[in-house]
Amino acid sequence: MDKSHPSSGAVPQPPEKSKGKPQTLKCPACGGIVTIKAVGITVSAICAYCSSFIDVANENYQIIKKAHEKIRETLLELGVRGRLFGVEWEVIGYTEKRDGNWSWDEYLLYNPYYGFRFLVENQGHWNFIKVLRKDIPGIGDANEIWLSGKKYQLFLKGKALVDYVKGEFYWRVKKGECPRVADYVAPPSMLSMEENDEEIIVSLGEYLEPEEVAAAFKLKEMPRKKGVASNQSAPYQGAFFKLWIIAVAFIVLATMVQKTASKVADNAYVFSSQFKIDFADQDKTISTPSFVIPKKSNVLIQSSASLDNDWLELRLSLVNEQTNKEYDIVQAMEYYHGYDSDGAWSEGSPYTKVFISSVPMGNYRALIDVDAGAFIKRLPANFSVSIQRDVPAGSNYWIIILLILLYPALVSVRRWSFENQRWSESDYAPGIYKTGNE
């Protein structure tokens, strides 16, 4: 045993602390250089030259599966780096997975500080996924899962067959392994689980627009989006509820405005009279006495006639005595009734009304010309006419209400159509949406 005192002779130096760096090894199958980035964590590596699977869990570097395939090109190549959510990630692995006829790409991202993430591309839609270390009971069986105050709705149950792999992985990836999977959505988030005999892996994904991925990894062309992704946000995602709140608030406001207008309106008759016109006087123009419209307002003209299978038409001209400007309106009344095989019937109305909009203040009179079926029979025409000014116009109110509701209604239709498209891909659509085919 060496008992030399450290102060005598040369002072032994502690070994130099090494800087962390990737590990290189020779592929036992083809001799090509294999580089491991996640040193100490990576367990399976696929040789970039011959595509053989190498076990790098310990220093034996055993070949798990020998191959002689050429490596496949992928949209994101191994070794490229991109910045997402404030962290730089390096692509170190790629798997192509398949369920039936439809397949998708999964990229393994690595950062030695933050760990691993997955970037998944499916029909042009992208998701950034993080494995969760949380126990979520019922995942894979339940129809909904609550996590961090959000409700995740079951979207699909299926399988994920591993079809092709390249790069390195921190688990024993096997081509042909086929774990069962389940996805739960709460757009833009998605809670997924993958289960095989040994373990269950739960992960949380966030929907990414292709532009975000393209910007992060400096890609020029991205696969085109097809359809609606399970966790893609619906249009007006956050604003939808608020939109309706605002609409209701303005409806209340409009109601108050209208009620005030109704209270304040004069609603005054400026003329009201009954007429009996002899057929001999049918060509005479009736003139009402002069009346005053004291402020700019609307004018409501109502007419009615006692009709029995007959008609009566008034052509009324409201004339401003100062300016000679006139407003012409027609009041057509008719009433027909009788019996037939279906019973009693009636047609037409012996009463009619019309508004004249924004009549300026001034002195006015109305000139009335009468035409009636009675005259043809050489009978007198009986009718009454009333003229009011400053009448609350309910139609204004309803038109405004309709216009207020128009936008939220359109948004609702768009959203419903979007959600329908989303859930048409799922076997677990909530009742209000149509389900996908089995």
Added chain:
Amino acid sequence: MLKKFVVYCSVLIIMLAFANRNGYVFTSMFTGSQKADKTANHYHK
């Protein structure tokens, strides 16, 4: 986007108030149920 909707609704409310105050009736204005602003040369017939 919500802001634009608030502006839009505010304009509608203002239109309603203005119309009521000045006697405008939208249905009559836009359906031509009145043939307005003719200058009469003489009384009819």
Added chain:
Amino acid sequence: MTSMQKLTFNCPSCGAEVVFKSSLSVYAVCKYCSSMIVRHDVDVESIGKMATLPDDMSPIQIGTEGSYRGVRFNIIGRMKIGWEDGSWNEWFMVSNDGRKGWLAEAQGFYAVSFEDDDALKTIKTESTPKLGTYLKLSNQKLKVVDIKKATCIGSEGELPFPAPQGRKTTSIDLLGPAGEFASIEIESEKWRIYTGHYVEWNDLRCQNLRPLEGW
């Protein structure tokens, strides 16, 4: 604090100074000659030589400082543990409030845990817990998610028990709904229970990290 009281000895193999930064450590690997040294109250003995640890890309090193729930801690030792499907690091840490704990670094995840004597005393099971079952530890119920047969690949720095190469343990991981973490380590018949939480890299706020090429 007494736990941070330095204890200085001379390495029985090469004579170099061996400092136990914490009185909670009973084992250290000599920085100079890699001898494994066990401390008994007033003296130390060497139990062999530790071979070089395989390289890895861990950003943590001995001397790294971090935070857990507002309390700073110091990394003073490490065990590299291997099993059938890989390996991971257990970093031994002593917190500023004198507790001894572990920062587990595995598959890009970090979990901080402290030795839990309460859980050890009140645990209601004698046999190895079964995968998928729930176990009551102190005041929480956690799910058994992993059972591994583990072997120590190597160690460095200071540790609260001897960790020579080949030290065999059964390592059981438990998980809670909010990321609660527990670990049961069974070495020959002896049980040790650690409870804590999974943590995000950002929350650790580590300082004095190991340099990494290209990062």
